[in-house]
Amino acid sequence: MKQRQTNYYLICVTVEQFEQAKSKLSTLKNDPGNEVKLKIYALFKQATQGPCNTPKPGMLDFVNKAKWDAWKSLGSISQDEARQKYCDLIGSLVEAESGSSAQVSAQPAGSGATYETLLVTKEDDITTIKLNRPAKKNAITTEMYNEIIAALEQAATDDSVITVVTGAGDFYCSGNDLTNFTKIPENGVEEMARHGADLLRKYVNAYIDFPKPLVAVVNGPAVGVSVTVLGLFDLVYATERATFHTPFSQLGQSAEGCSSYIFPKLMGAAKASEMLLFNKKLTAVQACELGLVTEVFPDSSFQSEVWTRLKAYAKLPRNSLALSKQLIRSVEKERLHAVNDAEVERLMERWTSDECFNAVMSFFQAKAKL
Numbered sequence: 001m002k003q004r005q006t007n008y009y010l011i012c013v014t015v016e017q018f019e020q021a022k023s024k025l026s027t028l029k030n031d032p033g034n035e036v037k038l039k040i041y042a043l044f045k046q047a048t049q050g051p052c053n054t055p056k057p058g059m060l061d062f063v064n065k066a067k068w069d070a071w072k073s074l075g076s077i078s079q080d081e082a083r084q085k086y087c088d089l090i091g092s093l094v095e096a097e098s099g100s101s102a103q104v105s106a107q108p109a110g111s112g113a114t115y116e117t118l119l120v121t122k123e124d125d126i127t128t129i130k131l132n133r134p135a136k137k138n139a140i141t142t143e144m145y146n147e148i149i150a151a152l153e154q155a156a157t158d159d160s161v162i163t164v165v166t167g168a169g170d171f172y173c174s175g176n177d178l179t180n181f182t183k184i185p186e187n188g189v190e191e192m193a194r195h196g197a198d199l200l201r202k203y204v205n206a207y208i209d210f211p212k213p214l215v216a217v218v219n220g221p222a223v224g225v226s227v228t229v230l231g232l233f234d235l236v237y238a239t240e241r242a243t244f245h246t247p248f249s250q251l252g253q254s255a256e257g258c259s260s261y262i263f264p265k266l267m268g269a270a271k272a273s274e275m276l277l278f279n280k281k282l283t284a285v286q287a288c289e290l291g292l293v294t295e296v297f298p299d300s301s302f303q304s305e306v307w308t309r310l311k312a313y314a315k316l317p318r319n320s321l322a323l324s325k326q327l328i329r330s331v332e333k334e335r336l337h338a339v340n341d342a343e344v345e346r347l348m349e350r351w352t353s354d355e356c357f358n359a360v361m362s363f364f365q366a367k368a369k370l
């Protein structure tokens with residue numbers, strides 16, 4: 001699918017192909033649902049007019065406000081990119097219609113999508129994105145960031161009702177793969193920092209803009225960026241074995257994933273500072289008491305209890321769920337994008353600092369001594 005999607009992008013840059021995609025839209029037999037229609041609308045506006053530049057409709061003008069929000073949420077992506085995404089989205093809807101009758105359970109999601117670092121499946125109206133590097137505690141490499149972004153984009157437009165992120169093996173995720181900081185390009189550490197910043201911004205935006213209910217099934221310890229983005233999930237279910245650790249200052253870094261804004265709101269500035277400044281590791285029960293986790297389950301029954309519940313939730317009306325989620329989240333969306341930008345800006349500077357360099361080196365030296 002990745003390959004096919006890339007090819008489609010290449011084909012789709014002409015105006016003619018864009019027009020063809022437009023006309024294919026009217027041939028769809030099934031209603032793709034409101035959230036997909038909003039996405040199509042937004043991409044079309046961005047592709048034809050550029051970034052949203054009209055006044056925000058009033059609170060009670062629900063329909064136009066939802067459209068405006070969808071357009072605005074595309075930020076400053078270029079008209080070319082919007083055209084490509086528009087074509088890709090319509091292409092996937094057409095493809096889904098032609099192949100939908102043959103759906104079997106737990107099939108790879110996204111009509112045959114394959115990933116190197118993830119297991120992505122669709123079953124019982126739930127798309128599950130499983131981080132799949134258990135030998136490295138599911139540490140997130142640059143490839144994996146890109147694959148998670150792609151999997152979230154796919155899940156946003158597929159016909160699932162709920163999307164779940166979870167981890168393979170005994171960890172949920174050990175955060176950013178620290179080897180990402182050891183691959184210094186020819187143009188030096190500044191270029192590495194710039195690329196890292198672009199990727200991180202895109203990664204966090206994929207959570208901020210995700211249009212359907214997003215659930216974290218935290219199957220074990222969670223570290224770093226896998227903890228901070230939890231504030232952007234709609235439900236966080238954790239096994240009692242899970243822990244939540246953001247050792248940013250230990251690594252000479254600073255907070256991301258919008259945690260510098262969401263954590264103080266959730267738990268108060270004092271508790272957020274203990275985590276984000278002073279590296280305090282929380283147990284699952286503590287994280288639940290502070291509002292970061294929705295509910296904690298005994299480890300022995302974690303999977304069965306959580307999945308029974310999620311399957312029942314996924315039977316609820318999809319549009320109602322998605323629209324309610326968007327109502328809850330849309331008020332904060334613009335602010336979250338601004339927070340993400342500010343956090344990324346700060347990190348870009350941190351990654352070129354001696355403090356960060358020395359901390360990452362210490363990690364690898366300690367490993368070498370074992």
Ligand SMILES: CCCCCCC/C=C/C(=O)SCCNC(=O)CCNC(=O)[C@H](O)C(C)(C)COP(=O)(O)OP(=O)(O)OC[C@H]1O[C@@H](n2cnc3c(N)ncnc32)[C@H](O)[C@@H]1OP(=O)(O)O
Nearest residue numbers: 135136137139174175176177178179180196199200224225
């Ligand atoms: C390019 C975009 C950049 C965006 C960056 C966004 C900013 C993100 C910030 C963060 O996420 S900060 C947090 C970073 N993570 C860490 O500091 C965790 C480091 N790892 C550990 O402390 C420990 O490994 C652990 C997670 C507590 C697990 O300890 P345990 O003793 O249970 O297992 P290990 O033997 O240590 O691990 C097994 C294997 O996995 C490797 N590994 C684990 N985590 C990472 C990681 N984050 N990065 C790279 N490698 C990791 C570990 O080295 C072992 O490898 P081998 O020795 O078997 O080769």
